[in-house]
Amino acid sequence: MxxxxxxxxxxxxxxxxxxxxxxxxxxxxxxxxxxxxxxxxxxxxxxxxxxxxxxxxxxxxxxxxxxxxxxxxxxxxxxxxxxxxxxxxxxxxxxxxxxxxxxxxxxxxxxxxxxxxxxxxxxxxxxxxxxxxxxxxxxxxxxxxxxxxxxxHGFCARCGTPSAMDQAGWRRLCPACGAQHFPRTDPVVIMVIERDGRLLLGRSPGWPEGMYSLLAGFVEPGETLEAAVRREVAEETGVAVGAVRYLASQPWPFPASLMLGAHGQATSEEITLDPAELEDAQWVTKDEMVTILAGRHPRIRPGRAGAIAYFLIRHWVADRLD
Ligand SMILES: [Zn+2]
Structure with missing residues (x-):
């Protein structure tokens, strides 16, 4: 992108x-x-x-x-x-x-x-x-x-001893066992899932009224970005995803994520919600999305400016994901 x-x-x-x-x-x-x-x-x-x-x-x-x-x-x-x-x-x-x-x-x-x-x-x-x-x-x-x-991360993950800041803050050292610990960043996939010109949006329980966003989830150990996209979408909505490509990334220090924006082509349409993860999910057309971004949609509010979801949605609407 x-x-x-x-x-x-x-x-x-x-x-x-x-x-x-x-x-x-x-x-x-x-x-x-x-x-x-x-x-x-x-x-x-x-x-x-x-x-x-x-x-x-x-x-x-x-x-x-x-x-x-x-x-x-x-x-x-x-x-x-x-x-x-x-x-x-x-x-x-x-x-x-x-x-x-x-x-x-x-x-x-x-x-x-x-x-x-x-x-x-x-x-x-x-x-x-x-x-x-x-x-x-x-x-x-x-x-x-x-x-x-x-x-x-005040304690050594190997032996439990209090560790000390080192390398001007970019490492922690354990004085007891000598283990070195480095700052971690957790990869999260967030995806533009598309089918026949429509975009898949979901909302989590507890979100402010009217808020919907792109589906997202943590990448698990041993998983590629593409596999994580397909797994998360299938788990949360039952929708199957075929081709996936990387779009853009965003550091998201809340507390330690790296958001990996991806574009996935859905190969099925029917939504089966996992109620533990999502309260609702919907397919939204580009025209509807324009109305949402303008703040004129009767049920769905635009997302937070600055978040990668909002960024990717705006560029999807404008055909600028290439
Ligand atoms: Zn130690």
């Missing part, structure tokens, strides 16, 4: 400067001139008044900022046009008042912080991803994924 990398969180040509990760003294120098993105329980600080064109901007702070008072060790992200950038976890900070509601996939609660400008707050990345520049979206996705990995 020619437009693949224009997806949100798509590659912006970031220089991760990975060879510097193993140079602790150089890292100390870079940190002194570096800019740091603080993440609080997976949320990112965004300033809605930032001077970044039409986009909202991430809030970056230098070492010593009071925003980093509760920060864990910094993770080196990149040299961004020569500017060293890092991420650090400040989840240990306790807000003076409980957030209005837990941040979740469909909530957009924003949390202020005394060290942030009044126009800035911590947000769920999904709530702001579509308004960030491609570079900032890539940085935020990288920071959220790697910080989240450290938060949930």
């Amino acid at each position: 020619r437009l693949a990398e224009t997806v949100t969180f798509g590659g912006s040509g970031l220089d991760r400067a990975a060879t510097l990760r193993g140079q602790p003294e150089r890292m100390e120098e870079l940190l002194r001139e570096g800019q740091i993105l603080a993440l609080w329980r997976g949320q990112v600080p965004v300033d809605s008044a930032a001077e970044t064109g039409n986009a909202d901007g991430l809030v970056w702070v230098p070492t010593g900022s009071p925003l980093l008072d509760h920060a864990g060790p910094p993770v080196f992200l990149c040299l961004d046009d020569g500017q060293p950038r890092f991420a650090a976890d400040i989840s240990a900070w306790q807000p003076p008042e409980a957030p209005p509601q837990p941040a979740g996939i469909f909530s957009a609660a924003a949390l202020p912080h005394p060290a942030l400008p009044a126009s800035a707050a911590f947000h769920d990345l999904r709530a702001v991803m579509a308004s960030l520049s491609p570079r900032e979206a890539e940085l935020a996705a990288t920071a959220k994924a790697i910080i989240g990995w450290h938060a949930s």
Whole structure:
């Protein structure tokens, strides 16, 4: 797919400067001139008044900022046009008042912080991803994924001893058995399933009213992308899929997925739902999809801008999946 990398969180040509990760003294120098993105329980600080064109901007702070008072060790992200950038976890900070509601996939609660400008707050990345520049979206996705990995991988998976951050945050080492642990990324297939010009949409139990999306599921060990597409569609809807081709990918750090967009040709039509996975599934024509995207469909609402499902659906409607 020619437009693949224009997806949100798509590659912006970031220089991760990975060879510097193993140079602790150089890292100390870079940190002194570096800019740091603080993440609080997976949320990112965004300033809605930032001077970044039409986009909202991430809030970056230098070492010593009071925003980093509760920060864990910094993770080196990149040299961004020569500017060293890092991420650090400040989840240990306790807000003076409980957030209005837990941040979740469909909530957009924003949390202020005394060290942030009044126009800035911590947000769920999904709530702001579509308004960030491609570079900032890539940085935020990288920071959220790697910080989240450290938060949930504090112990050696081989022997259970607490492990330690290494390689400027890109590895964990076990001091007891010497095992090395690397950040993980879990592949998920998400598919445009088509038959006679119609697209297969489904909705999971518990989704907001009217929300439908492309079918998706985790790739299992020992499985190809194509096999995962056929298995997931068959399990969830009973629809058989023949030819499958890869379209585009999207890092999806909620918490650690890589979405693999695929195009599959259905060879059967009848839908038999798996009620544990899907509440409903439907075949939708291109004309109907245009109505949905315009927000004029009586039952189905358009998906979330920035998510690869929305991206693939828009390009399917416009015949741009080639
Ligand atoms: Zn160990």
